[in-house]
Amino acid sequence: MGTLLVLGTRPAAAATEPPPLRELADGAGIRLGVAVAWPELGRRPEVARLVARHFHSITPENALKWAPIEHQQGRRDLAAADALVGWALEHGLTVKGHALVWDQEIPAWLLGRESAELQSALDAHLSATLDEFGTGVHQWDVVNEALDPQGQLAPSPFITAFGPGHIDAAFRAVRRRLPDALLLYNDYDLSAGGPKTTGLLRLVDGMQARGVPLDGVGIQSHLDIARPPPPEALPALLAALHERGLVAHISELDVRIGRAGGARWGREAAQAWHVHRVARACIEAPACTALTVWGLYDGDHWTAREGLQREGPVLLDRALQPKSAFHALAAALRGEAPPVCTENIIEHGDLEDGARGWTTGGGVLRRTQAAAHSGDFGLHHDQRTAEWQGPVRDLSAHLGAGLDWRVALQARHDGPSDQPLRLTLRLEDDGGERFVPLAKVVAPPGEWVTLATEWTPKLEGPLRRADLYLEGPAAGVAVDVDDMQAGVVCPDS
Ligand code: G3I
Numbered sequence: 500m501g502t503l504l505v506l507g508t509r510p511a512a513a514a515t516e517p518p519p520l521r522e523l524a525d526g527a528g529i530r531l532g533v534a535v536a537w538p539e540l541g542r543r544p545e546v547a548r549l550v551a552r553h554f555h556s557i558t559p560e561n562a563l564k565w566a567p568i569e570h571q572q573g574r575r576d577l578a579a580a581d582a583l584v585g586w587a588l589e590h591g592l593t594v595k596g597h598a599l600v601w602d603q604e605i606p607a608w609l610l611g612r613e614s615a616e617l618q619s620a621l622d623a624h625l626s627a628t629l630d631e632f633g634t635g636v637h638q639w640d641v642v643n644e645a646l647d648p649q650g651q652l653a654p655s656p657f658i659t660a661f662g663p664g665h666i667d668a669a670f671r672a673v674r675r676r677l678p679d680a681l682l683l684y685n686d687y688d689l690s691a692g693g694p695k696t697t698g699l700l701r702l703v704d705g706m707q708a709r710g711v712p713l714d715g716v717g718i719q720s721h722l723d724i725a726r727p728p729p730p731e732a733l734p735a736l737l738a739a740l741h742e743r744g745l746v747a748h749i750s751e752l753d754v755r756i757g758r759a760g761g762a763r764w765g766r767e768a769a770q771a772w773h774v775h776r777v778a779r780a781c782i783e784a785p786a787c788t789a790l791t792v793w794g795l796y797d798g799d800h801w802t803a804r805e806g807l808q809r810e811g812p813v814l815l816d817r818a819l820q821p822k823s824a825f826h827a828l829a830a831a832l833r834g835e836a837p838p839v840c841t842e843n844i845i846e847h848g849d850l851e852d853g854a855r856g857w858t859t860g861g862g863v864l865r866r867t868q869a870a871a872h873s874g875d876f877g878l879h880h881d882q883r884t885a886e887w888q889g890p891v892r893d894l895s896a897h898l899g900a901g902l903d904w905r906v907a908l909q910a911r912h913d914g915p916s917d918q919p920l921r922l923t924l925r926l927e928d929d930g931g932e933r934f935v936p937l938a939k940v941v942a943p944p945g946e947w948v949t950l951a952t953e954w955t956p957k958l959e960g961p962l963r964r965a966d967l968y969l970e971g972p973a974a975g976v977a978v979d980v981d982d983m984q985a986g987v988v989c990p991d992s
Contacts, residue, residue, distance in 0.1 A: 517821055520553040523832035524790075527782045532556035532595060532791030534751065537579040539799055540586065545819060547586070550795060556593040558750070558791055559583045560801070563596050563632070564604040565624050572608045577631060584635050595750075595791065596636045598643035598685060599625060600669045602655035614660035621657075622672070629676045638681035640717055640750070641673050642666050646686055650698015666702075667711045674712035685717030685750055690777075692732030700739055707743060715746030715786075720777055721793070724769040724901030725758040730776055730991060737784035747786040749777055751793040753800065754824065756901070757809030760928055760958025762965070765899020765987070767811070768839035771827035772902055772989045774814075778831035797822075840989035844897045845967075848983040850876040859968075861888040872909040872947050872981035880969075881977035889969035890980045894924075895962040903988040906937055907951035910969055914976035917941050921971040922950040929960030939971070953988050 524531045533554045540547050550557065561567050562579035569575050587594045598604070600621070609620055645666055647653040657665045670682055684703065688695050699716065706713045718736065722728070740747045754773045756766040781787035794800040796815035803810070814825040827837040847853050851874045854866040862883040870877030878890050898904065912918045922938040938950040950969070969980055 517825065517829060520825075520829060520832065521555050523829055524555065527832040527834070529781055529787065529832075530555040530593075530789040532558055532789060533795050534558045534560040534597075534791065534793045535583060535795070536560045536799070537562055537582045537586075541582060543799075546795060546799070547590075549815070549819065551590040551592065554592065556595055556789070556791070557583065557587050558595040558597050560597075560794070563628065563636075564598060564601065566604040566606050568628070569606045569620075569624065572606070575627060580632065584632055588635055593638070594632075594636045595748075596628075596632060596639035597750075598640040599628065599673065600641060600657065600665070601643035602653075602657055603644065605656055610656060617656060617660050625669070625672055626676070629673065633677050633680070637677075637679070639673060639677070639683065640685035641670050641682045643685045644687065645684075646695055646698050646702065648688065648693075648695055650694045650696070650701065652702075667706060667709060670706070670711050670713055681714045681746065682712055683715045683717045683746070683748065683750075684713060685719060687719035687721050687751070689716075689718045690720055690733040690736060691728035692735060696732065696736055699736075700743075703740075703743060703745065713745070715748065716740055717748045717750030719751035719793075720749050721751060721753055721755075722773050722777070723755040723758055724766060724773060725755075727773070727901070733777060733780045734784060737780060737786050741784065741786035745786060746788055747781075747784065749781050749787065749790040752777055752790060753793040753812035755802065755807075755810040755812045756899075757802075757807060757811070759900040760930075760960050760962070761899035761956055762895060762897050762962050763811070763899065764844070764897045765904075765956075766901055767823045767899070768987045769899060769901025770811070771823035771839045772837050772987070774824045775827040775831045775837035775989075778828050782831065782834075792828075837989060839987050841986060843984045843986045844894070845892055845983050845985050848892070848985075849874055850878055850981055854878060856892065858891045858893070859888060860891065861885060864890055870979035870981065872911075872979070874981075877909075877979050877981035879977065879979050883972070883976065883978070884974050886973055887970045888974075889971070889978060890983075891966045891968040892983055892985075893965065894967050894985055895965040897985070898956060898958070898962060898965045900956050900958045903953050903955050903990070905951070905953050905984070905986050905988045906967060907949065907982070907984045908938075908969060908980055909947055909949055909982045910942070910978055910980045911945060911947045912942060912972045912976050912978045914944055914972050917943050918972035918976055920948060920950060920969060920978070922952070923968055923970055924954075925964060925966040925968065926958070926962070927964035928958050928962050930958070932964070937967075 754770040798817035870879040924935040
């Protein structure tokens with residue numbers, strides 16, 4: 500068995516608190532919001548402190564929806580909404596009203612009732628809600644999620660009872676009561692450029708042609724690193740909305756990572772890239788004035804409440820510590836590249852400050868100056884008894900799906916003739932064990948060669964093994980390696 504060297508550990512998180520995101524957003528020219536719930540916000544003073552520190556506004560996640568307010572006929576429960584609006588105004592934050600008309604949140608006791616009863620109940624709900632909150636809440640998702648995946652108006656009790664004109668009627672009713680508020684249509688799956696995006700533009704064009712008081716569109720942006728949208732689709736939609744004189748909000752950003760494979764670090768790197776991409780698109784688009792994340796920390800996201808523990812979709816982890824996504828949002832607001840897209844994740848890859856974490860399946864590894872390609876040290880591997888034996892670096896704590904990865908290594912051998920030098924990744928996940936050839940060079944004796952490639956992982960579930968290693972020369976041939984690197988390559992970052 501080869502000499503075993505101790506694996507390194509990642510440095511502890513910095514003790515100082517990151518600067519307020521809202522101050523960075525002020526410099527970037529957008530407003531930042533976060534969805535919050537009550538009583539959860541009131542029960543977690545640290546969460547409340549972070550919300551007030553980092554954001555300009557809140558969106559009540561559920562408290563202003565019709566069903567939670569009027570879950571009992573004739574009895575309106577505004578306690579949560581009052582508490583959230585009161586808390587926000589007390590802390591100098593604004594509130595976005597979400598969502599006045601949404602067929603998924605019609606009180607259950609109203610379903611199946613006659614159209615006239617639904618109409619009068621809806622009128623009463625709009626009047627009462629706007630009477631109560633219209634002075635403190637100046638932006639509203641008036642209608643939420645009225646389109647189907649093909650961009651057509653989806654069947655709903657509202658369509659059945661009132662026809663497609665109910666959307667215009669809702670905006671007109673709210674405008675009559677709130678002449679100065681920002682009135683938005685809000686929907687999901689709009690930033691992939693598909694038929695729903697086309698349907699949205701058809702919807703807003705019709706509304707504008709009919710003189711409906713629509714001010715803007717909420718692009719929810721519930722993303723999944725396993726299903727990345729084409730990056731150019733969101734800027735195109737933002738430009739199209741600007742052409743129409745409409746405001747755009749990224750209204751419900753979260754990026755799920757549970758359906759992708761690999762290590763959490765790598766999946767969170769992909770999440771961070773998507774947060775950065777969406778934030779930059781908003782900052783650079785004249786139409787986009789606000790970005791709201793759909794929850795502050797992973798432990799209180801709706802996916803966690805529904806037991807989807809691997810999703811980790813938002814900015815802070817369960818311990819309220821900033822994740823790569825938080826730092827990527829900060830970087831986007833500063834106009835910098837995302838922090839994960841240039842990072843070399845291999846500790847001691849250049850062997851300068853040690854060789855912890857390097858192992859091998861046979862022979863002897865020695866950190867020595869004679870093996871240096873750059874700097875003062877490299878790794879010398881001799882007494883190899885098989886061609887597959889070589890210096891190994893474990894990537895199982897890092898490698899994740901959702902982005903491309905760059906891997907590189909400098910190597911040479913002392914064989915009597917040309918030898919193949921191969922960079923290989925040995926993987927084991929839910930898809931079983933497999934060997935992925937990443938790079939190969941036939942090298943003459945004693946000559947340093949570069950083994951490098953970019954690679955998109957195809958991973959299934961958590962990684963049980965991800966060994967990046969050199970192999971190839973015949974048994975008995977010694978090899979030197981130095982400057983091993985693996986890092987995330989972000990498209991057009
Ligand atoms: O509070 C009750 C609790 O008392 C009860 O025991 C429990 C069991 O039924 O339900 C709890 O209410 C749940 C509520 O979330 C609070 O957790 C509702 O059932 C549940 O339907 C509701 O889900 C919300 C969902 O919208 C439907 O309104 C999610 O929290 C919320 O994150 C989600 O947000 C939506 C946006 O409004 C629109 N865009 C999509 C986005 C994500 O789905």
